[in-house]
Structure formats: C-alpha cells, structure tokens
Amino acid sequence: MKYNHIEIEKKWQRYWKENKTFRTPEFDELDLTKPKYYVLDMFPYPSGDGLHVGHAEGYTATDIIARYKRMRGFNVLHPMGWDAFGLPTEQFAIKTGIHPKIRTEECIARFKQQLNSIGFGYDWEREVNTSDKDFFRWTQWIFLKLFNSYYDIEEDKAKPIEDLKIPDGLSDEQIYNFINNQRLAYLADGPVNWCPELGTVLANEEVAEQIEKGFTVVRKNMKQWKLRITSYADRLLNDLNNLDWPDNIKEIQKNWIGRSEGAIIKFKIKSEKLSELGVIEVFTTRPDTLFGATFLVIAPEHPVVKNITSDENKSEIEKYIDESSKKSELERIELNKIKSGVFTGAFAINPANGKEIPIYISDYVLMSYGTGSIMSVPGHDERDMEFAKKYNIDIEPVVIPEDLKDSAIRKLKTEESGELILTGRGLKTIGFEDSFEYKDYIRKVTDGEICYYKEGYAINSGFLNGLATKEAKVKVTEWLSDNNLGYKTINYRLRDWLFSRQRFWGEPFPILHSNDGKIKALLYDEIPLELPEVENYKPSGTGESPLANISDWVNIESPSGIKYKRETNTMPQLAGSSWYFLRYIDPGNKNNFCDIEKEKYWMPVDTYIGGAEHSVGHLLYARFWMKFLFDLGLVTHNEPFRKLFNQGMVLGEDGVKMSKSRGNVVNPEDVIKDFGADSLRLFEMFMGPLETSKPWSTEGIAGMNRFLNRVWRLIIDEDSDNINTKIIDVDPSEKETRILHRTIKKITNDLDDGDMKFNTSIAQMMIFINELYKMETLSKKTIQDFILLLSPFAPHISEEIWFRIGNPAGISDQSWPKFIDEFTKQETVTVAFSVNGKVRAKIEMDFDADEKSLEQTALDNESIKKHIYGKNIKKIITVRNKMVNVVVS
RNA sequence: GCCCGGGUGGCGGAACUGGUAGACGCGCAGGACUUAAAAUCCUGUUGCCAGUAAUGGCAGUAUCGGUUCGAUUCCGAUCCCGGGCACCA
Numbered sequence: 016m017k018y019n020h021i022e023i024e025k026k027w028q029r030y031w032k033e034n035k036t037f038r039t040p041e042f043d044e045l046d047l048t049k050p051k052y053y054v055l056d057m058f059p060y061p062s063g064d065g066l067h068v069g070h071a072e073g074y075t076a077t078d079i080i081a082r083y084k085r086m087r088g089f090n091v092l093h094p095m096g097w098d099a100f101g102l103p104t105e106q107f108a109i110k111t112g113i114h115p116k117i118r119t120e121e122c123i124a125r126f127k128q129q130l131n132s133i134g135f136g137y138d139w140e141r142e143v144n145t146s147d148k149d150f151f152r153w154t155q156w157i158f159l160k161l162f163n164s165y166y167d168i169e170e171d172k173a174k175p176i177e178d179l180k181i182p183d184g185l186s187d188e189q190i191y192n193f194i195n196n197q198r199l200a201y202l203a204d205g206p207v208n209w210c211p212e213l214g215t216v217l218a219n220e221e222v223a224e225q226i227e228k229g230f231t232v233v234r235k236n237m238k239q240w241k242l243r244i245t246s247y248a249d250r251l252l253n254d255l256n257n258l259d260w261p262d263n264i265k266e267i268q269k270n271w272i273g274r275s276e277g278a279i280i281k282f283k284i285k286s287e288k289l290s291e292l293g294v295i296e297v298f299t300t301r302p303d304t305l306f307g308a309t310f311l312v313i314a315p316e317h318p319v320v321k322n323i324t325s326d327e328n329k330s331e332i333e334k335y336i337d338e339s340s341k342k343s344e345l346e347r348i349e350l351n352k353i354k355s356g357v358f359t360g361a362f363a364i365n366p367a368n369g370k371e372i373p374i375y376i377s378d379y380v381l382m383s384y385g386t387g388s389i390m391s392v393p394g395h396d397e398r399d400m401e402f403a404k405k406y407n408i409d410i411e412p413v414v415i416p417e418d419l420k421d422s423a424i425r426k427l428k429t430e431e432s433g434e435l436i437l438t439g440r441g442l443k444t445i446g447f448e449d450s451f452e453y454k455d456y457i458r459k460v461t462d463g464e465i466c467y468y469k470e471g472y473a474i475n476s477g478f479l480n481g482l483a484t485k486e487a488k489v490k491v492t493e494w495l496s497d498n499n500l501g502y503k504t505i506n507y508r509l510r511d512w513l514f515s516r517q518r519f520w521g522e523p524f525p526i527l528h529s530n531d532g533k534i535k536a537l538l539y540d541e542i543p544l545e546l547p548e549v550e551n552y553k554p555s556g557t558g559e560s561p562l563a564n565i566s567d568w569v570n571i572e573s574p575s576g577i578k579y580k581r582e583t584n585t586m587p588q589l590a591g592s593s594w595y596f597l598r599y600i601d602p603g604n605k606n607n608f609c610d611i612e613k614e615k616y617w618m619p620v621d622t623y624i625g626g627a628e629h630s631v632g633h634l635l636y637a638r639f640w641m642k643f644l645f646d647l648g649l650v651t652h653n654e655p656f657r658k659l660f661n662q663g664m665v666l667g668e669d670g671v672k673m674s675k676s677r678g679n680v681v682n683p684e685d686v687i688k689d690f691g692a693d694s695l696r697l698f699e700m701f702m703g704p705l706e707t708s709k710p711w712s713t714e715g716i717a718g719m720n721r722f723l724n725r726v727w728r729l730i731i732d733e734d735s736d737n738i739n740t741k742i743i744d745v746d747p748s749e750k751e752t753r754i755l756h757r758t759i760k761k762i763t764n765d766l767d768d769g770d771m772k773f774n775t776s777i778a779q780m781m782i783f784i785n786e787l788y789k790m791e792t793l794s795k796k797t798i799q800d801f802i803l804l805l806s807p808f809a810p811h812i813s814e815e816i817w818f819r820i821g822n823p824a825g826i827s828d829q830s831w832p833k834f835i836d837e838f839t840k841q842e843t844v845t846v847a848f849s850v851n852g853k854v855r856a857k858i859e860m861d862f863d864a865d866e867k868s869l870e871q872t873a874l875d876n877e878s879i880k881k882h883i884y885g886k887n888i889k890k891i892i893t894v895r896n897k898m899v900n901v902v903v904s
Numbered sequence: 905g906c907c908c909g910g911g912u913g914g915c916g917g918a919a920c921u922g923g924u925a926g927a928c929g930c931g932c933a934g935g936a937c938u939u940a941a942a943a944u945c946c947u948g949u950u951g952c953c954a955g956u957a958a959u960g961g962c963a964g965u966a967u968c969g970g971u972u973c974g975a976u977u978c979c980g981a982u983c984c985c986g987g988g989c990a991c992c993a
Contacts (some may be wrong), residue, residue: 062939133923263988266907266908266909267987270908271989273992298992300992377989385992388993391993398993512916627987698929701916701928701929702916703916703917707917709917712929714930715930717916722929725937728944773920773931775918778918779928782928784925785928806931821987845924849923849924849973852923852972852973853973853974892973894923897923901973902973902974
C-alpha cells in the first residue's frame, strides 16, 4: 500500500482520543519526582474564519516541544482553550441576531475539529473558555480582589483594602472617597478613546488596530473603570531583566512603560485674578535647562487655567479650550506639526533667575502626562522652539554641545574651590570674541535657527555653568529640594488600564450603584454574575452598553430594601486572557481560581508561543495580574512566562500578508486533504526559523510530502505491505551508527536550545534518509530510533510505522533516543589547504590527525607547491579537522 | 525624528566560539524507466573566463573602508528593507 495520509491520520487521531494519550494526570496522581514542563500557545479567538496556517505554525512548534518533553520524561502540561469574549462575535450577532454564545460554540467546534485534524496532542479535559460562567466567575473574582486592594508604596506591593490606614478626622464621606481613590480598580472621569461605530471606548493599545480597520476614534470625557497598572510600572520594567524573552519584545514593553527620570519644579504664578502668588508644578526631564525656561505651557484641561486667566484673555482661552476638546485623536495627530496656543495673561516666576515669564495654554501639552504643565526651554526643545518662534518668545541658550566646550570655556580656577567655571554670552571680559563657532552657535540658537536638544555643558546658568548635563541635573535638583522649589521624580508613559467597554459580549462587572452615587461591590459568593438575555445586541450609542436597556437585570433591590442599579459596562477581551494560563492548571476547581500548591508546581509557563502583536496588550496585562495575585499571596510566582517566543507570520505565496481581499489565503483543511497533517506540520517547521515571516509555498509542501513518501517506501514494501526486506534484525553497521548518532545529536540539540530552528532538524532527517537509501541492508534498530526522532514532528506516520515494524501502539510513551558523542564523530574529515587564505586543495584526512601530519600533507600537495613555488614561507597556521593556511610573502 | 531587528544563488534558507560560503528543500536543465504521461530514480545547478573534458583561474554574503594569516561572522561609515514609538516635556 502506498503512503495513505488520510487513513493513517484518521486512525491515529482516533487512537489518541480514545486512549486519552495526552491527558495530563490530576495533581494527586502525578509523579512529582519528575520534572515538569508547561508549554503553552496563546489561545485563539474562535473566529468564523476558522484556523489559519499561521495558527498552525506556532501550535506545531509547541506540540513538537510537548511531545519531545514527554519522551524525555517530563510531566507535560500542554492545554488549549478559547479567548471567547470579543467584538467580532458580537458584531455578527448584531448583523444576524444569532446569540454570541451560540455563534461562539459553533466556531469553537470548528476550531477544535481543525486542531485535532493536525494531530495536536492537547489535553482537552483542561479546555478553558473565557465566556463560560465557571471561568468568568474567577475573572470577576480577580476584579473584586483588585477593587478590594490598594497599593502600599512603602512595601511596594498590593494589600487588602482593610489594611489601608485612614487618616484621622475624616467624615464618612471623606473616608469613602479616600478609600475609593486607593483601589486598584476604580472609576475615573476623564478623556477616553471613544469609537462611535463600535459604540465603545478602547484602551490605548487597541486604538491603532481599530483605526486600521477603518473605524474612527475620538476623545470624549466619560466615567470609566480603570485598573491601576501604573503602580506596577517599575516592577514591570525591572523584572523584564529576568525573563528569557526576545529582546525586541522587552524593548517594546520598555518603551510602552516609558520610564523617565526628571524633576517637579514649582513656579510661582502672578495673575490679576489671584490676590496672592499661586503655585504651578511642572515636570521636566531637563531640570538643568531651568535658566533657559522663558515661558510655561499648560494643558487646556488643566484645572488651574480658569483661576489664572485674565479677563482680557478669557474669551480667547475659552474658545481654544472648546476647540481642542472637540479635536479627535486623529486630528491631533494630523495637526501635530502646527502648534497653537493662547496666552493666559498670567505670568510665572522662574525660580532660578527670578524672571517673569508668560503662561500659555496649548494642546501639545497633555493633561494625562506628568503634571499637565511644562516649563518651555525653546533653545533646547524642538516643540518649545517652534512655539516660541510662533509667539515671539525669547530664546535663551543654556546648553552647548561638547565640541564647542573647548572654544567656549575659559578655565578659571577660583582660588578657593578650584571649580571649573564656564562663561557664556555677555562675559566678554574674558575674551570670547575669538571663538567664532561659539558666537555663531549662540546667535543661531537665539534666532531660532538651530535647536540643540542633546546633552552638553551648561552656560548662562549661574551656579550650573560649566557642568555637564548629567552633573547639572543632579546639582539643580539638589538646589530645588534644598529651597523647597521642587524635587526629583519619575514619570511613566504607561497609563492606567481602561477596563470597561460599552458592549454586551464580555464579563459583567460585579458592581452596584446606589441612588446616592456610591459604589458597592458584590460579595465573593454573589458571583458569577451572568449576562442577561437581550433581544438587541446593538450598543445604545449614547455611551451605554446594551445591558442598560434590560431593566429587570439592571434594577435590583437588596433584602433590606435598598435600590441599586447594576454596572452596565462589561470587561475588555483582554481580561480573561490575563489569567487563563492559571486556570489550565486547575480547571475544575469550584472553590478557587487555581489551587496554590498546583500553581507552585506548574508555573511558570516554560515556553509560551504566540504572535508579536500581543507584546504590549496581553503580555503586559498578564504580567500585571500575576504580580497582583502574587502580592496577595494567591500565587507563588510573580512572572507568568519564563520563556516567550514570537512566531513570524506565514505570508501568502506572493510574499505578502494573507488576506481574503487579496485572495491569497491558504486553508489548512485543503492542505491536509492534499498532503496530510504530517506534511503540513513538517513543512511549517521547514520553511525557516520560527520567528521570521516567510511565504507559503505549495510546491514546497509537495516536496515535504515527497520526503514522507521516501521515508515510507524505505521501510514499507508497497507491493507486499510488509516491512522492506532490506531491513533486518541485526546490529547496525558502523556507518549507520555514525549517521544515526549525528542525527540524534542534531535534533536533540535543536529541541533543547530553545531557538526553535526546527528547519535544520528536518534537514538532518532528510540527510539521514538520503544516506540510508544508499545502503544495501538496514538494521531495524536504526529505523526504530529514527522513527522516534521523527515522531514529535510527524506523529501520525511515525505511529503507523512504529506499529507496523512490530511495536505496540503508542510511540509517544517511548523514551527519546540517546546519542553517544564518540559515534557522532566522523572517521575522516575534509581539510582545506590554503595559501594566503585562498583554498587550493581539499583532502580527506583521518579525524584528529595531528598538526604535524597536516602540515606535511600541505607541503607535499602539488597544488599547494605550485602556489608557494619561489616564495618564502612566513608561517603555517594549522587548525585540527579544519584547515591549514600557508602564509607566503 | 527616535529606538530595535535584518540584507547570503532564480526562491525558502544553512554555516559551531573568526577557519572549506551556499547544507537541506523548492524551482530549473539533462538523463533513465514508460507506447506516452504521471510517479520514481540518477546527474548538474552562485556568476564570469579558459578548456572537447576531467579541471583550472578570478570575483562573490547590500556598499565602502578597517582589524586579522584568514571575516557572512568583529569594528567604523553609508544605502535599503521590516518592526515599534511618536507633541510623553
């Protein structure tokens, strides 16, 4: 019989299912003396399009690792589940009226069938589904924990809200507000990203994606739930160092967190509206340029604006605030080049030099970062420069680049301190006239021709003169704190996680609102709070979710007769995925999201594979939740994913991203039908290293099918259906042993080193099979070992051959073959002989031939002789088993 | 603009720690088997030049330069491509 992938694959898939081959035993049945290995895929969103060959790539890699680790004697956890809440299903419901739950079930069934048809060895008894009430009960539970916790800055960890120290002398109202302002889940009023078409708000990292899909996103003031991820900013940043993650992902997270060190500086405000001097705080990363601050800019939304604006400027200010609040995110980005602003009529006093400087408002300053106000140093900040030029504000150079230092500086040793004193413009007395470059630089900065924003040396800055930027920062910050004018601080680009959506298909918040505007959380035994039945999934459009229309569900009364309204927002899709990896460990637990003993054993995830598009969303939020649970002592690890790997994209055959509109989508079902799941698996791994994007090739997969046919025919006689007669039950020949052991070594190393370069493993298998075809007879032992090597990659054909050569079914229970290093060495090696680095001869030499004989061989070689004839031999460089280089003059 | 990756045959890609560039596969060309085709098997396949040929010579890992006996690998500059961030003060 010819290699019949359809029958073979069906047969073994049924066998694995019936025998629960890949079931991970319950914790109490586990042999805990064995090492564990948790290998995880980013679980899919079960879309209506079904599985993509891109999904299959990452899943194949993890499946290979899982099967390999099993054979190496690990307890392996390799589960799969569904990120089932989400927008597309809900959009589908709006269009068709089909309940998202039903649609989700259909999509899951299809995905599951497709995954099984590729032969992935998942433990389906641990399947999770984020939209299942037994799952989202715990998502709501963790939310309640967040709601009922605060971040203790002293101890640098989250703690139960009961531990929060409440200042004395507060009224009940004040206590209520004090506590609410500390919760890690809180309601906040402010500008958010609102998408009118979807009828929901979006988190920052979702905006780009939706705009790409053609939706609009505008800024809107709304009261929304947020999670205080910013409290974890420093830990999220620092702990990246301990993770075995790709550098680019660490880099992206670093940038997203965006830590910047700087200072808060207090400026006194002089305004006709204020009877005495007010104070405004600014954040800057360049306190060393304080002497060059010639104006302040505050965000239009800044609360201080209305207090300081003079009557004369009032109408213009109000107009500007109104206009900027209407600008959408998109407009703000587009208008990014043109800065605009309005003078408030108020002045601030530069604490360094006492100068009065004007205060402007402008929307290039964001209320949500730092203090919402900045000191503008037009000489050394491009944005400030642009603004200053437009509104004719003075530009003061206070930093010079290093290369001007020597021509600019006169080192005047003061008698007392020996300090380096640097002089600037105006100090003609010490002979600056002679430095053209210096004067030219000063003129250009003052005239707005150049803006020097890099580090350098301070000038025109009083006590900072002559100091390098780094030193000047330290000195000025010390001076500010000594005089109570400011202090050192750290700011983050990261914002709190916008956690509510005005949609139907998500986890409801376990939160009640009472008539007096107060919030009350449900108790832990009052969840899961399930979604009500609705007739219309459409968002209300007014900024409320469809749930708001279900008055039976929304309005409830407590046993004591107090009336409440339920929170009608739902949680974002990324809620469930922030902890799902823990639920696989203990999926049936009715009393806890995950038993801590089990968590201690299985976590962290040893290998986590998925697309790079999740680098700041999912991967950051999952780390945040893990750290939070760790703080409360609910888990024992503070990072979820020890090793992360990003698979590249599988592109269309034309080299561009697969898409329906381009018509270049490859459907895995078709591929399996034509070539088989084993060919698909092998080919996906053979295309190239896992992390790179590479194009699909139909001819390529045909070639892989050809390889499997060669393996089949080498072992199975197609006429008789028996084992090929050239395979006999004898000890393998030396030649067989060497090629086999080399193959075992190559594949074992590839599987162990974590680079996911399985293409070279498969190349080695091909080399091995090519070699075996050349041999007259083959040892059955050699064949058996090879099939074991092949089995994680192409499990169906391996099971079939394993069984046919007389073994009991169940190749995945076998041990991985071992190699002996001695046998991986070749008897002879080809040594390159070169003259002056140019290869002139290649000769087979005994392995480990010594330097002397290599040298002698070189000098005896005709070709070498020819090239060294008549020249002086300067030296001979010899590397064992590699090359000899004769250097002549 | 800033921060990360990466440029190797017709194509996907190999190459340990600086030591034979192009493994393996695809494609292509030629041949065997066949009435024929498919399938399969064998041979060749970086370019240029010389030779009937075996073979030999030169160039060659984006470009230019450096270090070295020797560089795809290390260093510097430039060009191109991909990704991330983008009024974050």
